[in-house]
Amino acid sequence: MRSQNEFSYGGDATVKRPELGKEISDQDWDNFVYNRKSLRGKHWELWQHLSGCRQWIKIQRDTATHEIFKTLKANEEIS
Amino acid sequence: MQKYSVFSLVKNAFSNHENWDLAWKDPTPKKEYDVVIIGGGGHGLATAYYLAKEHNINNVAIIEKGWIGGGNVGRNTTIIRSNYMHDDNALFSEFGMDLWRRMSQDLNYNVMFSPRGIINLAHSDAQMNTYARRGNSMRLNGIDAVLLNREQVREIIPMADFSENVRFPIFGGLMQPSAGTARHDAVAWGYARQADSMGVDIIQNCEVIGFDVSAGKINGVRTSRGDIKAKKIGLCVAGSTNILAEKLNMTLPIETHLLQACVSEPVKPVLDNVVTFGAGHFYISQSDKGEMVMGGDLDGYNSYAQRGNLPTLQHVLTEGIAMMPFLSKLKMLRTWGGIMDMSMDGSPIIDKTHIEGLYLNCGWCYGGFKATPASGWTFAHTIAQDRVHDLNAGYSLNRFNTGHLLDEKGLGTKTWIS
Numbered sequence: 058m059r060s061q062n063e064f065s066y067g068g069d070a071t072v073k074r075p076e077l078g079k080e081i082s083d084q085d086w087d088n089f090v091y092n093r094k095s096l097r098g099k100h101w102e103l104w105q106h107l108s109g110c111r112q113w114i115k116i117q118r119d120t121a122t123h124e125i126f127k128t129l130k131a132n133e134e135i136s
Numbered sequence: 137m138q139k140y141s142v143f144s145l146v147k148n149a150f151s152n153h154e155n156w157d158l159a160w161k162d163p164t165p166k167k168e169y170d171v172v173i174i175g176g177g178g179h180g181l182a183t184a185y186y187l188a189k190e191h192n193i194n195n196v197a198i199i200e201k202g203w204i205g206g207g208n209v210g211r212n213t214t215i216i217r218s219n220y221m222h223d224d225n226a227l228f229s230e231f232g233m234d235l236w237r238r239m240s241q242d243l244n245y246n247v248m249f250s251p252r253g254i255i256n257l258a259h260s261d262a263q264m265n266t267y268a269r270r271g272n273s274m275r276l277n278g279i280d281a282v283l284l285n286r287e288q289v290r291e292i293i294p295m296a297d298f299s300e301n302v303r304f305p306i307f308g309g310l311m312q313p314s315a316g317t318a319r320h321d322a323v324a325w326g327y328a329r330q331a332d333s334m335g336v337d338i339i340q341n342c343e344v345i346g347f348d349v350s351a352g353k354i355n356g357v358r359t360s361r362g363d364i365k366a367k368k369i370g371l372c373v374a375g376s377t378n379i380l381a382e383k384l385n386m387t388l389p390i391e392t393h394l395l396q397a398c399v400s401e402p403v404k405p406v407l408d409n410v411v412t413f414g415a416g417h418f419y420i421s422q423s424d425k426g427e428m429v430m431g432g433d434l435d436g437y438n439s440y441a442q443r444g445n446l447p448t449l450q451h452v453l454t455e456g457i458a459m460m461p462f463l464s465k466l467k468m469l470r471t472w473g474g475i476m477d478m479s480m481d482g483s484p485i486i487d488k489t490h491i492e493g494l495y496l497n498c499g500w501c502y503g504g505f506k507a508t509p510a511s512g513w514t515f516a517h518t519i520a521q522d523r524v525h526d527l528n529a530g531y532s533l534n535r536f537n538t539g540h541l542l543d544e545k546g547l548g549t550k551t552w553i554s
């Protein structure tokens with residue numbers, strides 16, 4: 058068990074940057090930069106072990122109970 | 137409606153205060169209303185009140201899933217101010233300040249508005265410059281602002297730490313003398329009582345679980361107590377905005393985050409104003425009962441928990457003790473949390489939507505209590521006239537698309553650090 062203080066939050070992990078060099082709409086860009094689902098319940102999000110190994114990880118957490126269901130490395134795809 | 141006055145108080149004393157009228161009724165929902173407001177917080181109640189008072193629209197229902205005042209309106213630290221730099225925020229909030237000054241008379245309900253002044257402390261020369269700039273912008277918009285030097289601050293807040301070798305010495309501060317606090321529950325109850333007296337149905341314990349939308353138009357809501365029809369629906373659900381947006385297939389520039397606050401045991405008067413720490417996120421005032429009312433950072437990750445975790449509280453109170461060391465001697469009485477509709481530029485949204493008859497009021501972050509009257513007033517206008525008022529024109533939903541952001545702090549889209 059590590060203290061919560063060691064970790065820092067990085068936001069919604071399902072957000073994907075539109076592909077570089079590809080024609081995209083304003084809406085696609087808005088969805089990337091601003092629009093978020095932010096629902097009650099299971100939420101995939103990024104955390105960094107800032108005061109530790111400094112790795113970024115993906116965590117699936119319940120936003121009402123804080124229960125953690127799954128974790129992934131930053132480069133692993135959410136299935 | 138029974139008018140509250142010293143005479144009604146004396147009269148009711150003779151019957152041991154057992155014969156006061158109920159402040160609002162408990163009606164069974166009708167099948168249809170002209171306007172349905174979702175959310176019985178400050179903003180929903182104020183909207184219904186101004187719909188009836190300013191626009192003669194009385195066939196209105198407020199639908200509240202719990203009880204009125206159980207959300208953020210009853211959980212906030214009641215700071216009321218208009219010390220903004222951007223015109224849209226400044227003019228909107230200053231319009232609200234005027235409504236605050238008249239609110240107790242207007243509602244015939246003592247909301248205990250206390251314009252005791254707010255002081256934002258500065259801890260560096262750079263911060264003093266920033267405050268000078270903000271103060272000047274405020275004054276250009278007709279808002280009172282005074283730049284205080286270290287000695288002036290010391291006179292007003294002797295309890296702050298003015299010793300020499302501190303990590304964040306106090307250089308001075310920016311004061312808005314007309315800012316202050318009010319009794320938050322009274323604001324909800326005062327608006328509810330007047331709205332009810334003008335014919336608004338306040339329906340509690342009724343959750344909106346879905347919407348009836350067809351051909352791009354809103355027709356009504358589905359609730360835990362049956363379907364209710366309305367051609368116009370206003371969404372005022374603060375921290376629950378994302379949940380209802382999903383039911384409308386809308387994704388909004390909003391995230392839901394948790395903010396905590398706490399009060400200490402009551403002590404004798406030590407602090408006359410609202411004070412904010414400038415080297416972090418901490419603010420404090422003293423309630424009429426003597427408790428020190430304190431708050432600061434968000435918990436820092438999306439949350440619907442409505443109760444906070446200890447690390448943030450410890451962090452916030454460490455800042456408080458750095459600013460006012462005597463706080464370390466106080467016992468904590470209560471802590472609590474509320475879920476905030478954090479917008480991506482820190483400013484709210486009061487607007488129409490792409491669905492005809494559906495109006496949106498959200499994105500209040502941790503500053504929506506002070507906005508209660510102005511938000512209700514402008515939202516009522518937007519709903520009644522089906523167009524935004526000049527005062528809320530800047531609070532459009534599509535500003536995120538056009539780039540006309542109102543990012544007062546210049547923090548960008550990391551809602552959880554704002």
Ligand SMILES: Cc1cc2nc3c(=O)[nH]c(=O)nc-3n(C[C@H](O)[C@H](O)[C@H](O)COP(=O)(O)OP(=O)(O)OC[C@H]3O[C@@H](n4cnc5c(N)ncnc54)[C@H](O)[C@@H]3O)c2cc1C
Nearest residue numbers: 175177178179201207208209212213215344474504505506
């Ligand atoms: C700890 C804390 C401190 C704060 N301090 C300040 C401050 O000092 N100054 C300031 O200006 N602001 C402050 N705020 C922010 C302010 O409280 C909010 O921005 C404001 O109260 C939000 O508007 P409201 O009153 O309408 O929200 P709420 O009172 O939260 O009203 C929303 C209502 O919608 C209801 N609802 C939700 N979903 C549904 C549904 N599906 N169906 C029916 N009803 C539903 C909820 O039950 C709730 O009653 C603070 C907030 C917190 C939590």
